[in-house]
Each structure stands twice: as C-alpha cells, then as structure tokens.
Amino acid sequence: MKKSVISFLNFLYLPIIIIMMVLCCIPISIFAQEKREVTKQNNRDTLILEKHKTTYHFDAAIYYATTDLATTFNDFISQENNFSPFIVEGNKVFLPSDQASWFQIPVRSEYDEISDWFLQVSNGYQMQLYIPQLDGSYREKRFGIFYKDSLQSSVPNYYSTTFSLKKGTSMLYMRVVPSERAKKQGGYKQTFVLFRKDAAHNHFAINLATNSIIYTIILAMCLYNLILFFLIKDKSYLYYCISIFCMGIYFYTVPTLKSVAFWGKLTQDSEFNAVVNYISLFLTVIFWIKFTQSYFGMRTNFPKWNRYFTITIFINIILATLYIFLIGDISNIFVIILHLITTISLMTFSVVVFYRKELLGKQFFMANAILFVFAIIYMGDVLHIIPSNWFTDSALEIGIMIQIVLFSLALASRINLLRQQVSEQTIDKERLERIKAEEIKYVIEKKNQELEEKVKQRTAEISEKNTELEQVVEELDTTNETLRYTINRVEEQNTQITSSIAYAQRIQEAILPRQEEIKKFFPNSFIIFSPLHVVSGDFYWFLELGEKKFLGAFDCTGHGVPGAFMALIANELLNEIILYKKITSPEKILSQLHKSIQYSLKQSETKSEDSIDGTLLCVETDKENGCRVEIASARNSVYIFDTKGAREIKGDRMSIGGDFQKENVSFSLYSIQIEEQTDLYMLSDGLQDQFGEKTNKKFMKKRVRELLNEVTTYDSSLQKRTIESTLENWKGIKEQTDDILVMGLRLKGNND
Template sequence: MNSFSKISILLFVLGVFFNSCSNDNDRPYAVNGILNITDYHLNQDIIKLDGKWEFYWNRLISPEDFRKKKVEESIYSNVPGIWNDLTEENSSISGQGFATYRLQIYNQSSDSEFGIRLNRINVAYKLWINGDLLAENGKVASNNEEIIPSRKTTTHYFNADSDIIEIVLQLSNFNQKNGGIENSILFGNEKKMQTSGKRGMALNFFLFGLLLIVAINHLILYKLRSDVTSSLYFSLLIFSITFSFAISGNHNITSIIFSDLDWNILMKLDYIGDYLSLFFFLKYISSLFKEEISRLTNRIATIVILTMILFVLITSPAIFTYTVILSYIITSVLVLYISFVLAKAIVSRKEGAKQALLGTFILAIAILNDSLNNHLIINTYYLLPYGLAIFIILQSYLISFRLSKAYQYSVQLTDELDYFNENLEKLVKDRTSQIEQQKEELEVQSESILVANDEIIKINQILEGQSVEINKKNKAVTDSINYAKRLQEAVMPEETLLKENFPNHFIFFRPKDIVSGDFYWYGEVDSSWDFDESNKIKIIIAADCTGHGVPGAFMTLLGHNFLHMIVNIQEVVDPEQILYKLDQLVIETLKQKETGTMKDGMDISVLTVDEDKKSIAFAGAGNPLFYIRDGELIEIKGSNFGIGGVLRKEKIYLPHKIEYQEGDIFYIFSDGFSDQIGGPDGRKFYKRRLKEILIENHKKPVDEQKEILNKAFEEWKGDKKQIDDVLVMGIRM
C-alpha cells in the first residue's frame, strides 16, 4: 500500500469525524418538555427527540395522573443523558432509583401513522403514547427486589390523529451505575422508520457476517501456517470485536441472537468482550513486532486485563460498571504504548509497521469518538464500523503481504530445488572429475611430502646431536658462572663483619644475572700511633661497574683488588684520594691511555666514618649520597666524572665532611633501582620515588626498610625484566 492510499484513508476518516461533529441547526430540539415540529416534514427524514424533557425523580407517574393534574412541578433533563448529573432541591440525584420522563410533540403533519425507536436503553422502562401503553421492557419497579432490568433496541408503531403527541416514559434502575436515557430516541412516519430499520438491520448483519468471514479466514490461514501466530491472534481479535459488536451495538442483533439471555450476563459479556478485544490486540501487535515490544510491559498489561475480566466475572453490574473510567484509562495507556512500539518499528524499518500504526490510529479515533458519544460528551455519528473496516483491511493486507512473501520465498526454494535435481547428474560428474583431479594432485603432493619428511628426519638427527653438544657447553658455562658467583661472594665483606661495625645497617643487593656488576666493599685503617682499635677509620663503599653479568663481574674483582691495595696497604682514608688513586689504577690496568677507546670503569660512592670525631667524609664518582636528619632528606651529589675512561680535561673529586648526629641515616646506592622500567605506563622508577620511599620509612627498623624496598621494586617491575643490577645500602648512626 503506497503513501497516497494511506493519506487518503486518513483524510477520509478525519473528514467523517469532523463532519459528524458538526451541529445541524435545522434539527428540532425539545425545550422544557415541548418539541415543536410543525414546520418539519416527517416524510423526508427521521428526527431525534433530543432536548429538555420533563423529569420527575423517584416518581412513577402515569398519563392518567398527568390528565388529572396530580403532578407536582417538574425539573428538566437532557435526552440523551443520565440523571446522575442532575440535582433536585440542591441535592445530587443517585444513579440508582426510578423516574418519569415526559415530552409533548406539536405536530401538524398529515401523517397519522408513526414509529418510535428506543436505542439500547439499559434499564427497565414503560412507554405510553397519548395515554396508551405502547411498550414495556423488563419490569419497572420502585425497589431493587421487584425490578427486572432489560436491554433492547426496539421500534414501536402507533396511530396519532391529534396535533399533540404525548410521550410518557417510566424508567427504573437499581442494577448499574448510570440511570437515564443514554441514546437518542428516534421518531418518524411509519414507512420511513420501517425502511430505516430494514436498512440498518441489513447493514448490521452484513458487517456481522463480514467480520465472521474475516476471522474464520485468518483462523484457516493459521491452521495452514501454524508458525505465523499473528494470523491466530488477528482471528481471535476479530472474533472478540464481532462478539462485542453483536452485544453492545445499537441494532437488533442482540435481540435476535441473545433474546432469552439474562440482563446481568449480557452486561458481563459486554465488558468482557471489550477487554478480550484489547487483550488480543496486544497479542497481535506483540506477534508482529517481538523485538520492539517489552516482555515485562506485555506481561503487566496481560495481568491487568485478565484481572479486570476476573473482576467483571465475580462482581455484579452494580459494582463493575463503576470501572468504566478505569477501563478507558487502561485502554488509552495501552494504545499509546502500542503506538510507541509501532513508531520504534517504523524507525527500525520493520516491514508492515506503517500500516499497523495507521490502522491503530484510525481505530483509536473511532473508539474515542464512540466512547465520548456514549458518555454524552459529544453528539456525533458512530464511527466504529468505519474504523473497524479500515483497520481490518489494513491488517489483513499486512498479514497477507507477509504470507505472500513467505510463499514467494517457498516458491523460490522450490525452483532452486528443481533446478538442482535437474542438474544433479551433471553436478555429480563435474564433482567426480574435480575429486579425481584433486586425488592426483594429492598423490603428487604425498610423494613430495615423503621426500621432504626424510630430509626433515635427517635434519632433526643433526639438530639433536647439536642440541646435546650445546646443552653440554651451556652446562659447562653455567657451572663456570656459578663458580664465579661463589668467588664474587667470597670477596664481598662478610655480614658478621658489617654487623659488628654498623649494627643498624641493611644491604638490598639484587644482581640482574648470576654474577653482578655492582659490589660493596668495607675496610678499616688505624688512625692512631698506638694502634688503639677505638680510633679506627671505617670505609664503606657502594660501586656500580660498567655492564652487568660476567663482564661486570670482572670489573668488580678489579675494584676489590684496587681498593684493598689503596686502603688496606697504602692506608689512604680520604674519600677523594681513594677515588683519584682508583681512577689511575683502572686507566693503567686497562691501558685506556694507549687505546683511547675503552670506556670501562665504575660509578662509586665512598664513605669514611670517624666515630671518635663523629664525622663522615664523602666523595662520589657519578653516584650521590642521601642522608636524613630530623625528617629531612639531604642529597650530596658526587662528581660528574666516573672512574676509568680517558677525558681531555682533568677529573675533580670533591670531598664533603658531615658532622653526624645520633639517629642520622645514610644511603649509598647504584642506579639500578631508579632506572628500573615498570609501573602502569612503563616508565623509570626515578630518584624522586626512591626519595619518597626513604623519607616515608626512614624511622622504621633497617631490616623492615629492606623488605619495603624489595616489595616496592617487585611491584614496580611487575612482569617486566630487570634491566640492571640493584644495590642500596643504609646505615643508621
């Protein structure tokens, strides 16, 4: 269905709606119980007896009482209308009770045969025309025990020779919320009324039959295609709409099909039919657009609707008729939600969403119009038959279109299968030829693989022999390095010696490989002439040699030997002099002046401790000194010149003297800790973080400080490799 068709249908419905809302000023209207139709031609049209009728609350007045003038002054009530909205003597009138309506028609027509139609009055009534009892529906009574309610649309014919036609209508209601005449009473000449009645009956039965045919047709479609549940729910929706149409419409289908059915059951069926229509409408939309509709909302709506149906079943009309407003609210909310779901489907470009939304919109307008009309808010024509017709056409088109596409797809698959069957023999031959060709290729490849496999076996045998030899050599090298490690550890100062001279110290030493390029050294020199041990000068050194592993380890051995010569033999105790002599020995031993290319050497920190004078002398070649006093970290930088290597300018190593206090703690170290790569961004640890750790933990015991440094290093390194040897020494004075 193209856009033009949709717009045409929408404009047609809106045109009918607004046209029906227009007031026809030529129609007669009753004023204060009198309807003047002397200037109106009844043979041309049927009129509505709308307007102000005389109204007598809680009084059942007969025409005889009016003739004898035994009637008190009346009030006036709108017809159509309900008496719940009226007041008498400043008090509201209840919907349950009894009353008498009276209207006098002034007529000068030459006709004497008339008809009057009472459209679906849901209460018991008696009708008199000019004093003669013309009709009785149910049993009118002044109490709940004697009343027999009834609901029928009936047309009655009578003769009237006088110019004034008096209509007296007694009503009683004790069985539902609203009392009164809720639909227009029609009046006209007998022939016109009979013709109109027959046409209305024919149209209503035509619509009734058409709805049944559509419902049965879609039920058969579901039987043929049980996987298409939308056909089932649409069929049930049409069945429920047909049922409601037969029960509640302003026609005689109810009187013919349900003539002997109890009034209470008819009222229940009326409400249940509406709720079932709403329920199956929700299920129908859910089956079409499963992805767009919320399962939770679907369940809640289902529970609410089924609860309302159960409430109608277990209560009487005197109770459940008070839920009309609630049912309108539920319907409005559900229609808005379904419209939202269909809008989502349109945005998602789901097939049929536009037709479904258009049909829902048209049906909602028709239902809204008829609901407002039933509650006397507006006075229009009933549009539900037209809205239903367009809704059913659109939805039938939608389901048929989907089934047609499924059928076309099935036909396409059938054609493909037929083509495949017709060409199966040729396909088998072609495939057999391909397989034979592939077999020949595989045989050639298999021979090549066998030859290659023999070559691989020979190569593997050679590699296995080489692997055994490599493993032997690797073990020999590893054993040699492990032996070198033991030698390196042997020349390091013993822990007992350091503990004896510096009780509060720690050494965090972590080589990168088996042997290390970092080392620490300790020596003593007697500074007194009488060899008093209490006057010993203690020298503690932390050194970082060029490289790591085996090359670095060789440099550490040179460093140990040179320091032993300088301090223990030559008894040099000034830290800057130790550095000068060490630099000279490294350059001479490695012949760096002759080659001019070797840059091997070391960065080193030298501390000399004179406990008698409570002083420390420091000199550094490339490495600094940290010490903390009263919570403040002080850094003394070493010289920019390392040990070893040939420079064009003279090296200078400056001495620094510190008068230490009890509790001061001194740190010397290599650059391995601060240069370690790690952390969340893969950066260096840097001296800044090292300073923060030392300041934060300097008051803690030295052994605990060592563990803290180890933990910080591991966490920073993470799963990355250690890039250098690590050495950190701490001494608390």
C-alpha cells in the first residue's frame, strides 16, 4: 500500500510543480513589465497623469523634507523647507525614524475633468495626504494604523487611501509618522504606487494571484513532505517540512508593499508581527540545518561538520531569544551576516558532499547553489549594495521556490534509492535471520537442559524453605496472640485513665469558683482559663469575707493530673487559712500557705521541690475610705492601668512552698487606693511562654504588656475575645506549651 501511494505521488509531482512555476511566473512578469513601462514614462520633476495610463511608480518625481513630530501642515507650508530628491543615484533615501517625513509630489493631470485615484504605500503609522482643491485650499485625507477605526470601508488596507484630483498642475503633500518597528530599526524606506481608481482592482487581483501561487506551492511542498514523513518515518522529511512551513510564515509576515496590499487590514507594523517575522526566519535556518544533519547522517559521516552546525544552531537560538527580549538593541546587519555565514557554510558543505558523491549530493549542491545566488542578490538589496527593483525585492522568494522544487524532486528520487537499498538489505537480513535462528535453536536446547537441572535443585531448596516457613508462621501466630492480649490491656487501661482524668476535670471544675459568682461582685471582669491537658495546674480562687473580697491567680508546679492535685491542695489550704486561721492580709496568707504546702507535702522529709507561683488580691470597700486593694505576689507580676499610665508590680523572687530549707518566709505587701477607674491583670506564665507558628519564639512579657495596654480601653468581654484571638493567631498550628490563666478586673474609683 505504501509503495503504491509513493509511486503515485512521484508520478504526479513533476507535472504539478511545472504548472505551478508557469502560473507563478506569468503574473510576476506582467507586473514587472507594467512597472518598467511606467518608470520609463515618468518625469522626474512632475508626475504626468495621462489618460491611457492606469498605474504609476513615481519615486523619481518625489522630493522630501523632515520636521519634528509636532509640526502641523499649516506650520509646514508657511515656512521655508529644504526639499531633497527622494531618489539618489538610483536608490531610495533611508528615512529617519525619529522625525516626521514630508513628501512633495508635483502632479499634472491631463484629464478633462476631476479624476479619482487610489494611493498605496508600504510603511507608516500615522499618514496624512493633503490634496489641493478648486478654491486653493487643501483637503486632508488620513490613513494608517493610527486612524484604523475611522477608515472608510472601501479602502482594502490601512496603508492606502482614495482621493480626487482637479485638472491641470497640482502639488500634493504627504506627511508620514514612522511606526514603532521603523523606530527600532533606526529608519525605513517608503514605496509609493498610484492607481487610477477603476484600475486598482486589477493590481490587487494580480498581487493576490502571485502571492496565492507562492503560498500554494509552499503549502503543497509542506504537505507532500509531511505525507512522505508519515509513510517513511524518516525525520529528514519532517525537518524539511517544518523548514518550508517556517519559510512560508516568514514570507507571510515580511512587511513589503506587496504583502501589505495582499493581506489587507493586517497590522504589519505590530511588535508581534515583527517578532514572528524574525523568529520564523531563525526557525527556517535552524530546521534546514537539522534537515541537512539528518539527511546525510552527519553525526556519523561528518562529525566535525556536525559539531560546527550544532554550534551554529545554538547561536541562532541565542540570537532569536535576544530578538524577542531586546529586539531594538540588535542590528539587522548582524543577523543578516550570521545568516549569510550559515548560507555559505551550507554551500561549502554542499560542495563537500558533491565531490564525495554522497547519495543525491549533486541535487543537494545544485539546489543550494541556486538558493545561494538568489540569497546574495536579496541581501545586496537589503544592505543597499545593489539597486532595488522588482527582481531584487523578489530574489529570495524566487530562489526559495526553485530550491524547494529541485530539492523536493531530489527527496522523491531518494525514496526509490532507499527502497532499492531496503530491498537488498531485506535479502541479507533474511539470510542472517536464518543463520541466527539455527544458532538460537541450539542455544535454547542447551539452556533448557541447564534449566531443568536448576529447577530440580530449586524445588528441593523450596521444599526445605517451606518447612522452615511453617515453623516461623506458628511462632508468629503465638506472638500475634500475645500482642492482641497486650493491645486489649493497653486499650482498657487507656479507657480507665481517660475516665479518671475526665472525673478529675469534673472535680476541678466543681472546686473552682463559678465565674458568675465573681462577676456578681466584679461585673467588669473576665477569666481566660485554658488547661494544657484537660485538668490544669493553674487555678483561680475567689472568697468573700464581709467587705473584703479575695481574688487569686496561681500556677502550680507541673500540669495535667499532677498539677491539678497540687491546685486542689492549694485551694483547700487557702480556704482554711482565711476562714479558720482568720488571716486576712495577703502577704501573711502567702507566708502561711508556704508553711502549709511544706507541711502537707512533707517536703522536709521528701525533699520535694513542688511549689506555687501566684498573685493574691484583697479588695476592700467601705463608705469612708472607698476602694482599696492590697497585693502580694510570688514571682508573678500584677499589671495596673489607670489615667496615670501603666504600672507593673513585680512579685517577690521566691515561690510558695518547695524551699524546704526556709520555713519562715515573708512576702511584700502593696496597697493601692483606687481613686479613679483602674484595670488590674493577674496571669500565669503560660501566655508569655507560648511559642508562635511564624517565629518559633515565645510570646514574652514585652508582648504581654503591649497586648494589655491595647485592650485596657475595651470592656471586659471585648478584652477577653481580643486576648484569646491574639493568642490563637500567634500560636497558629503550634501546640499549646503550658496551662494558660489570665484574670482581669476593672474597679471604679472614689471619684467615679
């Protein structure tokens, strides 16, 4: 099936290409002949519009001047301007990119009445054509990409406009502001073509036919080689197909008068179009090199050439990347020189394969030689070395078309040569496969015998291992039974421990004073109580005794169940000291609590270091003296806020209990007369010792003071929520490190 398809393609290929080349040459020759006739009859000083002529190339009749971009038409014609010829020594002037160019076009119409005309140009972002009227004034016609939203629908592209011209001699003016692309290239060349309005359609039809044939040939060659790739699975055809496709994109996006007129309202001067144009040229070169490497097996047959062309590919890739990001900073000449060197290198390699008589080396040499000659002509036109005309402008396209046709024919011939080689290789392969099959058969028989012996040995070993495994399985079963029993015991004990802790929690909650009771006497108060492990070593304490109300915040050694037991003991001892021993002064209460802890825990005998840090307040109110607060503290600080500012009463540097060598200890007493609204805060060290998620550092006392200073203006419920949310945000995903207790109350002064 593949052979029949390939034969059919080879049969039709040559006639189709010949027909396409003939069709391509007809419109090009017509256009060239028309251009030559018009150029011969144009006058350098004045463009004469004759009745029997329809198309004019009038560059020789144009004079130009440049001004800054802000100059208007009225300013321009009111001042003296130095006009220069647009054609110098047969070449067009290279116009500046940072100024507006003004073109003066003297015209003499030989028509008996007003005639309609169509003007087509090749470059420009913002263009104005000024046409003289019968009354001596000038009418402005705007066109270009800048005015694309206001252009009339009858205009086929952004670079053309229509106008009417009176009989006799007139002076046309045209202003052109260059495009961004022209600015980045350092300048531009301009092309003018004037059509009689009724003849413009014929010009665009010829242009359409020419370009259609060119792109049809490129597309046909691309599809043809793509089909060959899928049939033969040879990467050479894929690389060649991609190269042809990129070449087509290059011609599609190259900004010439012909392409502008052909593609209509396409933004040829856009940044994207420029990048695509350059990148497609780079890709054409890169994949043409890849095709050459693959076609001649360069890695094996020409290793030095392969390294050279691989380096060339990398240089092209680097330069293409620079064009994308720094297109305005790279010279076009540098790129053209690189591609010229690449073309010369490919031509040199073509000579090498020609003399070495490689497969289809002659065809490869001829195709590249023709392309090389036409590429030299085209580069000479781009670099302004040779005069520019229709042939030099289209030289690269002509060379590419001839090269594609010649080399596609060579690739088609290569299929027959490869088929012949494959046929010969198939015969040799079948003979070798027969010999190899006999050798394999002998080796297989010998290996089978060896395998049978090994199987017997392995079977005996497996049998022995199975016996050992059965014993291991029995031992594992016994071990599993033991583990199941142990797991059940652990789960039972865990349930008992969990139940005990839950019961301990209920006991602790029952012993702690209810917050509603505290709020009864201190409405503007709050308590944040957060145990680390269900039950807490931190506890708060409250007792009412006549006019005196006692409030305490304590932190016992440890947390969880041990800390909770310590809190339970301290809670009962505090009640006993005040209610039964009648001690009501805070510093003496703490001193007595120190003795009671040592006695209750027998610390003189056990040497136990268990102790309590905490603060005790006594709030006393009477009608004569108002409100007075007495404070005693072991290690922990009390924070006080009023209109005078913030104060910190630091606790004595000793704990309650623990130090069995000191039975009698004294704590300091602080007395405060409340004359105005005052906020007091007592807390354990749980808040300041909490680690944060983001910093992995403790909250610290400094942040505690800043936080309390922030919330002291809030009411008690908002204070509590703010502290809790601040703690939660600080902690994040970090686990709580200790029991946390914060107590706050607001007292009214005598003057409130």
